[in-house]
Amino acid sequence: MPEIRIAQPQVQTEPNAKNGQPGAGSGAAEVSAIRGFLLARGNSAIADRGFHGLMVVCALSIFAIVVLIATELVMRSHLAWSQFGFRFFFSVFVDPDNNKPMYWDPVNGHFSALPFVYGTLVSSFLALLIAVPLAIGLAVFLTEMCPRILRTPLAFITELLAAIPSVIYGLWALFVLVPLLREHVNPWLVKLLGWTGLFNDDTPTGLGFLSAGVILAIMILPIISSLTREVMNAVPGSQREAVLALGATRWEMIRMGVLRNARIGIVGAIILGLGRALGETMAVTMVIGNTPQIQRSLLASGSSMASVIANEYAEASGDLHLSALTEIGLALFIVTIIVNALARLLVWAVTRGAPAQVH
Amino acid sequence: MRTGTDGLATGLAVLSTVLVVAPLVAIFVYLIYKGASSLSFAFFTQLPKPEGELGGGMANAILGSAVLLGIASLIGVPVGISGGIYLAEFGRGTKLANAVRFTADVLNGVPSIVMGIAVYALIVYRQKHFSALSGGVALGIMMIPTVTRTTEEMLLMVPHAVREAALALGVPNWRSVLSITVKTASPGIITGCMLAFARVAGETAPLIFTALGNSNWSANLNEPIAALPLQIYTYAISPYDDLHRLAWAGALVLIVLIVAAVSLVRFVASRGVLKGAS
Numbered sequence: 001m002p003e004i005r006i007a008q009p010q011v012q013t014e015p016n017a018k019n020g021q022p023g024a025g026s027g028a029a030e031v032s033a034i035r036g037f038l039l040a041r042g043n044s045a046i047a048d049r050g051f052h053g054l055m056v057v058c059a060l061s062i063f064a065i066v067v068l069i070a071t072e073l074v075m076r077s078h079l080a081w082s083q084f085g086f087r088f089f090f091s092v093f094v095d096p097d098n099n100k101p102m103y104w105d106p107v108n109g110h111f112s113a114l115p116f117v118y119g120t121l122v123s124s125f126l127a128l129l130i131a132v133p134l135a136i137g138l139a140v141f142l143t144e145m146c147p148r149i150l151r152t153p154l155a156f157i158t159e160l161l162a163a164i165p166s167v168i169y170g171l172w173a174l175f176v177l178v179p180l181l182r183e184h185v186n187p188w189l190v191k192l193l194g195w196t197g198l199f200n201d202d203t204p205t206g207l208g209f210l211s212a213g214v215i216l217a218i219m220i221l222p223i224i225s226s227l228t229r230e231v232m233n234a235v236p237g238s239q240r241e242a243v244l245a246l247g248a249t250r251w252e253m254i255r256m257g258v259l260r261n262a263r264i265g266i267v268g269a270i271i272l273g274l275g276r277a278l279g280e281t282m283a284v285t286m287v288i289g290n291t292p293q294i295q296r297s298l299l300a301s302g303s304s305m306a307s308v309i310a311n312e313y314a315e316a317s318g319d320l321h322l323s324a325l326t327e328i329g330l331a332l333f334i335v336t337i338i339v340n341a342l343a344r345l346l347v348w349a350v351t352r353g354a355p356a357q358v359h
Numbered sequence: 360m361r362t363g364t365d366g367l368a369t370g371l372a373v374l375s376t377v378l379v380v381a382p383l384v385a386i387f388v389y390l391i392y393k394g395a396s397s398l399s400f401a402f403f404t405q406l407p408k409p410e411g412e413l414g415g416g417m418a419n420a421i422l423g424s425a426v427l428l429g430i431a432s433l434i435g436v437p438v439g440i441s442g443g444i445y446l447a448e449f450g451r452g453t454k455l456a457n458a459v460r461f462t463a464d465v466l467n468g469v470p471s472i473v474m475g476i477a478v479y480a481l482i483v484y485r486q487k488h489f490s491a492l493s494g495g496v497a498l499g500i501m502m503i504p505t506v507t508r509t510t511e512e513m514l515l516m517v518p519h520a521v522r523e524a525a526l527a528l529g530v531p532n533w534r535s536v537l538s539i540t541v542k543t544a545s546p547g548i549i550t551g552c553m554l555a556f557a558r559v560a561g562e563t564a565p566l567i568f569t570a571l572g573n574s575n576w577s578a579n580l581n582e583p584i585a586a587l588p589l590q591i592y593t594y595a596i597s598p599y600d601d602l603h604r605l606a607w608a609g610a611l612v613l614i615v616l617i618v619a620a621v622s623l624v625r626f627v628a629s630r631g632v633l634k635g636a637s
Contacts, residue, residue, distance in 0.1 A: 044531030051533035052449055058441030059450065059459045062507065065500055066462060069473065072480040137375025145372055154376065156625060161383050163621045165561020167588045168610045171595045172386050175603070218382050225379070249361050251368035272468065279470025281564040282592060306472050306564070313476070314489075314568040329476040333469060340468035344461060 069333060077327035079320055080111065088327060089113050104292035104308070106317045111324040113331070115292045119209065119302040120332075123284060124277040126213025126298070127220055132270055134217075135224035136259075142225075143232045144254050155229075162222035170286035173215040178287055181214070182206030186299055200297040207289035208301045215283045220273040227272060231265025231350045232258055268346025275339040279332055281306040305332050387614075394611025397604040402612075407574050407590075413601050417609050419576050423491070423585035424560065426578050427570060430495025431559055435502025436552050440541075442503065443510025443548075448536050460511070463504035474501055475565030483569060491577070491584035494570030498559040505558060509551025513544040550624040557620035561613055563588040587613055 080088060091112045095102045103112040142154055182204055189199045189210075235258050243257035244250075259266070289301020290311055303311075305328050316322040401416045408415030442459065450456030474497050482493040517540050525535035541548065563586075566572075571583035572593060578584070587609055594606035 044533070048532045051536070055441050055445035055449055058438045059445035059456075059507070061438055062442060062459055062462050062466060062504060065503065066466060068481070069469070069477040072477045073473070076476075076480040076484070134375040134378055137372045138379050140368075141372035141376045145369060154380070157380060157383055159625070160618065160621060161379075163557065163617050164386065165563070165588060165613060165617065167561065167563040167592050167595075168386070168390070168614060171591060171606055171610055172389060174595055176385070176389055221379055249365035251365040252361065254368070275468045279468075279472065281470060281472045286592070286596060306470060309472055309476065310564055310567055313479070314571060326476055326480070329473050333473045336469050336473070337465055340465045341461075343468075344464050 066337075073326055073330040073333060077323050077330050079323035080327045081323075083320065084111065084324075087112075088324070089117060089331070101294070103294070106312070106321045106324075109320065111320070113305070113324075113328050115294050116303055116305040116308050116328060117331075118294050119212075119288065119304040120278055120306070122209050122298070122302070123212040123216055123288065123304055124274060126209060127216030127277045128270065128274060130214065130217035131221045131224060131273060135221050135269075135273070136228055136266065138221070138225045139228035139232060140254055140259075143229055144250070144258065155226075158222045158225055161218070162226070166219065166280060166282040167286075169215055169219055170283035173211060173283055173287045177215060178206040178211050181211055186210070189299070197296050198298050201299045202297075203301075204299075205289065205301065207287055209288065209298045212284045212288040212302075212304070213298075215287055216277045216280055219280060219283060220276050223276055224269045224273040227269035227347055228262070228266050231262040231269065231347060234265070234351045235261045262350060265347050265350030268343045268350070271339055271346065272343035275336050275343060278339065279306055279336050281310050285310045305329075390607065390611055390614060393604075393607035397608040398611060399608075402605070402608050406576065407605070415605070417585075417587065417590055417605060419573065420585040420587045420590040420609070421612075422576070422578060423570070423573065424587040426491055426580075426584060427495045427498055427566070427586055428556060428560055430492065430580075431498035431502055432552075432556060434496065434499025435506055435555060435559075439503045439506025439552070439555070440510050440548060442507035443514060444536060444541065446507065446511040447514035448540065460508070463507050466504045467508075470564070471497075471501060471562050472564040475567065475569055478565065479568050486581075488581070489569060489571035489583045490581050491570055492580045494566045494584065494586065495580075497565040497569050498562060501559050501562065501565070502555045505555035506552055509554065510544075510548050513547030513551060514540060516547070517543050546627050550620075550627045553620045554624050557617040560616060561588050563592050567592075 084091070088111065092114065093102045093105075093110045093112065094100070102110055103115045104110065138158070142151060146154065183206075186199075186201055186204060186206065190201050193199045239257045239261060240253055243253045248256065284304050285307035288304055288307055290303050290307060291301045292303050292308065293300070295302065309325050309329055309332075312321070313325050316325060399416075401414060402418075403416060403421065404418050405414070405416035406419055407417065442463075446456050446460060450459070478493050478497040478500070482496060483489055486493075521543055522535060522540055525539040526532070530539070566586050566589045570586055570589065572589045573583045573585045591606045591609045591613070594602040594609070597603075
């Protein structure tokens with residue numbers, strides 16, 4: 001009510017208030033022919049058009065940002081691209097002195113993004129491996145099993161988990177998680193699973209792919225679980241009732257009635273989590289060890305695409321170095337755009353009917 | 360057998376919930392424990408001491424963060440709100456609006472470090488020096504998609520009758536949008552802006568090579584400037600225990616700011632954004 005009272009004096013006190021314009025129809029959604037006619041003739045036509053135009057420009061700025069990022073990255077990475085081409089992501093140099101592979105040596109002009117691509121992929125997939133079962137379990141618990149009193153606080157807690165800045169995750173990982181893994185978990189992993197070759201710990205610092213994967217898992221959990229919750233809530237209640245009426249237990253109802261119907265959306269949520277993990281910078285930079293190498297062991301230190309940019313960009317040693325780092329950034333940009341677009345389409349497919357066509 | 364599976368599944372779901380809540384509790388307890396013991400009056404008033412010396416604070420970083428967030432809000436809030444108004448009031452159901460909404464969601468997922476590189480190329484590379492301005496621009500650009508989407512969602516909650524009432528009184532459309540629809544949804548829009556604000560307040564990656572950091576007082580837009588998350592990062596990876604303490608204190612200040620913003624959003628959302636309208 002108060003809003004309408006505010007509106008009235010404005011109309012009266014303004015001498016050039018657009019009183020000549022008889023009622024302008026209903027909400028903006030239903031632009032009728034009559035309304036269009038009146039809008040085009042009223043005194044406010046210019047102001048209205050100007051306002052509409054301004055809003056459109058602001059909305060279009062989102063496209064402008066994407067185009068801007070893309071052009072700047074392409075322009076600044078041109079040097080590295082013309083020098084290395086696609087080889088940039090695959091090539092391996094061999095150090096003539098000790099016959100070891102050498103990937104990234106800005107001083108001598110060796111640039112290969114291979115170890116960073118490897119580090120990003122390994123840490124992200126480790127994170128997914130840990131986070132996905134937990135996130136789905138949490139979502140199932142919150143939507144289907146949780147007592148009503150617990151639901152709101154738990155949802156709030158997961159929301160908080162999503163709001164913690166990555167530098168604080170990094171700080172915590174560096175001083176709590178890494179020592180914990182180093183002292184208690186890693187020796188145990190080496191003893192039990194050392195034979196696979198995935199868990200060799202020559203220099204037990206605790207920094208490495210595993211630490212990065214664990215902290216990434218904690219960071220992407222809330223995103224995956226909140227989106228999974230959203231798609232599970234979108235499954236109609238009658239679906240659940242129907243399965244239960246056939247004599248299914250609660251778990252069978254969840255498996256057949258809910259998860260099966262929501263699976264496309266859940267895949268979307270997982271892919272969205274992957275997108276987050278691929279581009280996550282600070283926490284990974286602080287715990288991955290920052291050595292440009294490819295090691296089979298998950299306990300070895302490595303480096304990721306985002307972490308090498310964070311570490312070296314501000315003091316890059318020359319144009320080619322800067323350009324190579326920018327090219328890694330461009331690759332990250334393209335991959336995250338594709339991954340995010342795919343994930344959004346999948347989630348929309350479940351929550352709103354047909355993908356991208358919302359009506 | 361089937362009941363057994365059911366029980367097992369329930370147990371696993373409960374277990375995973377506990378495993379998710381555990382790290383969060385661990386982070387908060389540790390943060391409060393470490394941060395509160397290092398937080399002092401000097402933290403808010405003093406400059407950082409040279410490496411190796413005890414004491415000092417992060418006053419310059421707090422000022423720097425305030426400057427950076429000020430620039431960011433100047434860019435992100437008006438553009439974001441206008442974009443949201445377009446989506447909710449003018450573009451409902453059109454192809455363009457759907458494309459904008461989709462791009463905003465996708466842009467939200469672009470890593471912040473990529474944003475940093477783009478702004479570096481756009482401003483720092485051309486000016487040949489690091490600056491507070493470039494850091495603020497990077498954060499501002501990151502705010503736009505979030506603010507746009509929350510504004511749109513809040514405006515969509517305003518009932519049609521309110522708009523119709525305004526238009527029936529002969530109020531021009533732009534005026535009706537600004538002083539009726541947006542005003543009605545303003546508590547929601549403000550909290551949405553605070554959420555975006557809290558999100559970029561903790562961003563570090565785009566600042567590393569735009570704002571760069573500074574160990575002295577500076578509010579000059581053309582010079583490198585300190586920022587709270589950046590300082591936390593630098594101190595955390597330094598080898599000095601005293602700096603680690605400051606990093607924890609800084610993290611506590613940051614997290615209090617962010618938790619306050621998130622709780623406020625929850626509170627307003629649960630109370631119903633549009634009490635006055637109905």
